[in-house]
Amino acid sequence: MASRIYNFNPGPAALPLPVLEAAVEGFIDFKGSGMSVAEVSHRSALFEDVLNDAVTRTKRMLKLPDDFMVLFLQGGASLQFAMIPMNLIPPGTSADYINTGTWSTKAIKEAEILKKPHTVIASSKDRDFKYIPKDFSITPHAAYLHITSNNTIKGTQWQSFPEAGSVPLVSDMSSDIMSRVFDPKPFGLIYAGAQKNLGPAGVTLVIIRPDMLERVPDDIPTMLRYTTHSEKNSLYNTPPCVAIYLVQLVLKWLEETVGGVEAAERMNREKAGLLYKTIDQTGFYQGTADVDSRSLMNVTFRLPSEDLEKKFVAEAQKQGMGGLKGHRSVGGCRASLYNAVTLDAVRTLVSFMGDFEKKNG
Amino acid sequence: MASRIYNFNPGPAALPLPVLEAAVEGFIDFKGSGMSVAEVSHRSALFEDVLNDAVTRTKRMLKLPDDFMVLFLQGGASLQFAMIPMNLIPPGTSADYINTGTWSTKAIKEAEILKKPHTVIASSKDRDFKYIPKDFSITPHAAYLHITSNNTIKGTQWQSFPEAGSVPLVSDMSSDIMSRVFDPKPFGLIYAGAQKNLGPAGVTLVIIRPDMLERVPDDIPTMLRYTTHSEKNSLYNTPPCVAIYLVQLVLKWLEETVGGVEAAERMNREKAGLLYKTIDQTGFYQGTADVDSRSLMNVTFRLPSEDLEKKFVAEAQKQGMGGLKGHRSVGGCRASLYNAVTLDAVRTLVSFMGDFEKKNG
Numbered sequence: 001m002a003s004r005i006y007n008f009n010p011g012p013a014a015l016p017l018p019v020l021e022a023a024v025e026g027f028i029d030f031k032g033s034g035m036s037v038a039e040v041s042h043r044s045a046l047f048e049d050v051l052n053d054a055v056t057r058t059k060r061m062l063k064l065p066d067d068f069m070v071l072f073l074q075g076g077a078s079l080q081f082a083m084i085p086m087n088l089i090p091p092g093t094s095a096d097y098i099n100t101g102t103w104s105t106k107a108i109k110e111a112e113i114l115k116k117p118h119t120v121i122a123s124s125k126d127r128d129f130k131y132i133p134k135d136f137s138i139t140p141h142a143a144y145l146h147i148t149s150n151n152t153i154k155g156t157q158w159q160s161f162p163e164a165g166s167v168p169l170v171s172d173m174s175s176d177i178m179s180r181v182f183d184p185k186p187f188g189l190i191y192a193g194a195q196k197n198l199g200p201a202g203v204t205l206v207i208i209r210p211d212m213l214e215r216v217p218d219d220i221p222t223m224l225r226y227t228t229h230s231e232k233n234s235l236y237n238t239p240p241c242v243a244i245y246l247v248q249l250v251l252k253w254l255e256e257t258v259g260g261v262e263a264a265e266r267m268n269r270e271k272a273g274l275l276y277k278t279i280d281q282t283g284f285y286q287g288t289a290d291v292d293s294r295s296l297m298n299v300t301f302r303l304p305s306e307d308l309e310k311k312f313v314a315e316a317q318k319q320g321m322g323g324l325k326g327h328r329s330v331g332g333c334r335a336s337l338y339n340a341v342t343l344d345a346v347r348t349l350v351s352f353m354g355d356f357e358k359k360n361g
Numbered sequence: 362m363a364s365r366i367y368n369f370n371p372g373p374a375a376l377p378l379p380v381l382e383a384a385v386e387g388f389i390d391f392k393g394s395g396m397s398v399a400e401v402s403h404r405s406a407l408f409e410d411v412l413n414d415a416v417t418r419t420k421r422m423l424k425l426p427d428d429f430m431v432l433f434l435q436g437g438a439s440l441q442f443a444m445i446p447m448n449l450i451p452p453g454t455s456a457d458y459i460n461t462g463t464w465s466t467k468a469i470k471e472a473e474i475l476k477k478p479h480t481v482i483a484s485s486k487d488r489d490f491k492y493i494p495k496d497f498s499i500t501p502h503a504a505y506l507h508i509t510s511n512n513t514i515k516g517t518q519w520q521s522f523p524e525a526g527s528v529p530l531v532s533d534m535s536s537d538i539m540s541r542v543f544d545p546k547p548f549g550l551i552y553a554g555a556q557k558n559l560g561p562a563g564v565t566l567v568i569i570r571p572d573m574l575e576r577v578p579d580d581i582p583t584m585l586r587y588t589t590h591s592e593k594n595s596l597y598n599t600p601p602c603v604a605i606y607l608v609q610l611v612l613k614w615l616e617e618t619v620g621g622v623e624a625a626e627r628m629n630r631e632k633a634g635l636l637y638k639t640i641d642q643t644g645f646y647q648g649t650a651d652v653d654s655r656s657l658m659n660v661t662f663r664l665p666s667e668d669l670e671k672k673f674v675a676e677a678q679k680q681g682m683g684g685l686k687g688h689r690s691v692g693g694c695r696a697s698l699y700n701a702v703t704l705d706a707v708r709t710l711v712s713f714m715g716d717f718e719k720k721n722g
Contacts, residue, residue, distance in 0.1 A: 003390075003395055004395050004396070005394070005395035005396060007395075007396055007400055009400065009401070009402055010402075011599065012399060012401060012402060012403060012599065012602055014396075014400055015397060015399055015400055020388060020389055020397050020399070021389070023388060024385050024388050024389065027381060027384060027385050027388065029364075029365070033366070033683075034365050034368075034681070035365070035366060035368055035370075035375075036376060036381050038373060038381070038561035038562075039368055039370065039373055039374060039376055040370075040373060041370055041371075041373060041684070042373060074435035074440070074563065074601075075435045075436055076598045076599055077598075078583070078584050078597070078598040079435070079584045081582075081583075082582030082585065086582075109583070110582050113579075113580060113582055113583065114582065115580075193599060199399075200399035200601075200602060200603045201601055201602045202435065202563045202564070202600075202601025202602065202603060203563070203601075219474060219476075220474070221440075221443030221447075221471050221474055221475065222439070222443070222467075222470070222474065223436055223437075223440045223442075223443060224443065237437045237438075237439040238372065238373065238554060238556055238562040239562065240435075240561075240563025240564075241561060241562045241563065242561045242562070242563060242603060242607075243563050243601065243603065243604070246399065246603075320395070322394075322395070323402065
């Protein structure tokens with residue numbers, strides 16, 4: 001085995017080693033087919049088994065009602081930002097958005113570009129997106145309420161989801177899907193780029209409640225209609241087969257090795273708890289998010305100076321810990337603790353942080 | 362090594378074995394990073410090298426003028442069917458289309474859905490798309506002329522491209538990009554889903570001439586504007602990194618092992634020549650495309666009965682040749698001969714065809 005670093009990348013991010021090893025097997029001869037998984041037809045039984053297993057495991061682990069559709073699409077969350085208002089704001093209605101950072105802002109921007117009626121009912125921009133808003137009124141009969149469940153850049157996360165009554169929730173869960181238990185029933189649509197908790201970049205999980213499909217208009221391009229993909233079980237056109245294969249392996253690992261989302265959540269709380277405890281111990285490390293809005297997935301913190309931050313990231317890298325630099329738009333440091341990041345990795349990081357503080361504090 | 366079949370799949374299709382073997386190396390430890398290629402940041406120098414190498418090799422092998430942009434996008438040719446009319450038909454102009462089969466029909470359909478002015482100036486629908494039209498008049502000052510350079514389902518291919526004067530050509534080259542030499546200068550835009558000649562499914566090559574970018578309107582979603590991707594070198598959002606990595610390895614193989622597009626074309630002509638010769642030898646096999654419109658990439662043929670076709674496909678499979686069934690919409694048989702299909706594979710097929718005819722003819 002080649003030596004592996006502890007990978008705290010924000011996405012693309014760490015994948016479980018057993019998944020990578022299993023993937024390699026299918027990469028030359030996929031299930032005795034004499035072909036690579038990259039070479040088999042997407043309409044073969046071999047590939048449909050992969051796709052259907054990924055769908056079934058997603059439904060089972062998230063406890064989705066049977067009639068929810070699970071789709072694997074292309075274009076990332078960024079394309080969903082546009083598809084959602086195109087598909088889910090029927091004429092005469094308007095959607096609500098809550099702005100909690102870069103990704104919400106981008107989602108709102110696409111509704112604007114499309115000239116789709118929408119209201120930003122709350123925002124944490126006043127304090128640089130360091131918190132999740134608590135006071136807001138949802139517009140009665142809004143087409144949906146859009147939220148970003150976890151904010152990778154600012155390190156905040158909805159601790160529980162808003163009570164929206166009959167207004168369907170729509171959430172970008174790119175960075176925390178499958179990391180914690182939640183009730184899916186209030187959600188009209190959930191979307192997640194795979195490259196954090198689900199697999200490699202290049203595929204986007206979309207979960208859609210059947211009543212949402214009734215809103216889809218006919219006058220938008222075929223590939224941008226949710227109905228196109230739901231009617232064809234994600235096989236309207238050639239899907240990103242290799243990426244879906246990796247997602248299926250990650251889901252299998254999550255269910256069979258980790259023990260599902262409940263077990264993942266316990267581990268994620270332990271990992272984040274350890275790191276936040278270290279940050280809070282002295283004044284050397286400063287968490288950037290409000291304590292009551294802290295993310296379990298992306299722990300953002302500052303050091304006393306930018307020079308020390310650079311030194312911190314560089315020394316950590318030397319000691320086999322990668323991906324600790326904050327997002328280029330905000331600086332600082334960030335440790336992303338997705339499902340595939342082990343407790344061992346976090347213990348190593350925490351121990352390094354203690355040493356670093358002693359030497360530089 | 363596991364035993365490999367001769368893979369005549371129409372797409373996803375055969376990949377070169379050395380590429381799969383090289384890919385596997387990067388799958389656990391990518392260039393000594395201690396991470397899989399699926400785990401490295403898309404903004405790391407490691408990944409940018411992959412992307413830039415893929416761009417450079419594409420430009421070099423297709424002899425693209427320096428200012429042409431090479432992009433790697435998501436959504437397949439199917440999303441391009443919509444993006445092209447959204448981006449490249451400015452108000453007051455209209456585009457020309459030539460209909461040569463299923464894929465052209467789908468491309469035209471998206472212009473219709475978008476209510477973008479367009480004219481179908483020629484079609485081979487009258488004879489079930491068995492030929493490439495020769496007589497047509499391009500509308501003066503058309504926004505573009507859209508063609509499908511190779512038609513995977515009906516087995517036809519433009520032998521040379523239309524002379525369109527100042528009207529930019531736009532072509533779906535999903536199934537024959539990099540398979541033959543052509544002059545790129547008359548093309549305003551070329552697009553190709555990777556899963557035939559370039560790599561796995563999940564990434565789409567888009568080549569765009571800079572004057573086309575000036576047409577892109579501001580009022581379409583960010584992800585659907587070509588300028589978004591050209592300004593960010595395909596890194597506006599997280600790209601399909603693993604798929605791009607495989608494309609880069611295929612391009613490297615094509616350039617360094619095969620000897621570039623000229624060498625690939627020679628081999629493709631030899632492969633297709635061998636197969637068409639076998640088909641034409643007796644009346645047992647019947648080519649479905651007009652002789653002067655035959656594709657070098659997808660050789661479509663019928664046997665005297667559907668029962669014999671089923672038997673042919675099944676026996677070929679038993680003898681290690683896969684993917685010979687015709688498209689589900691047309692039936693019959695089809696052998697796809699993309700760059701990664703070896704001469705040896707075709708010789709084996711031709712020999713099998715001789716034997717099969719003797720036994721069943």
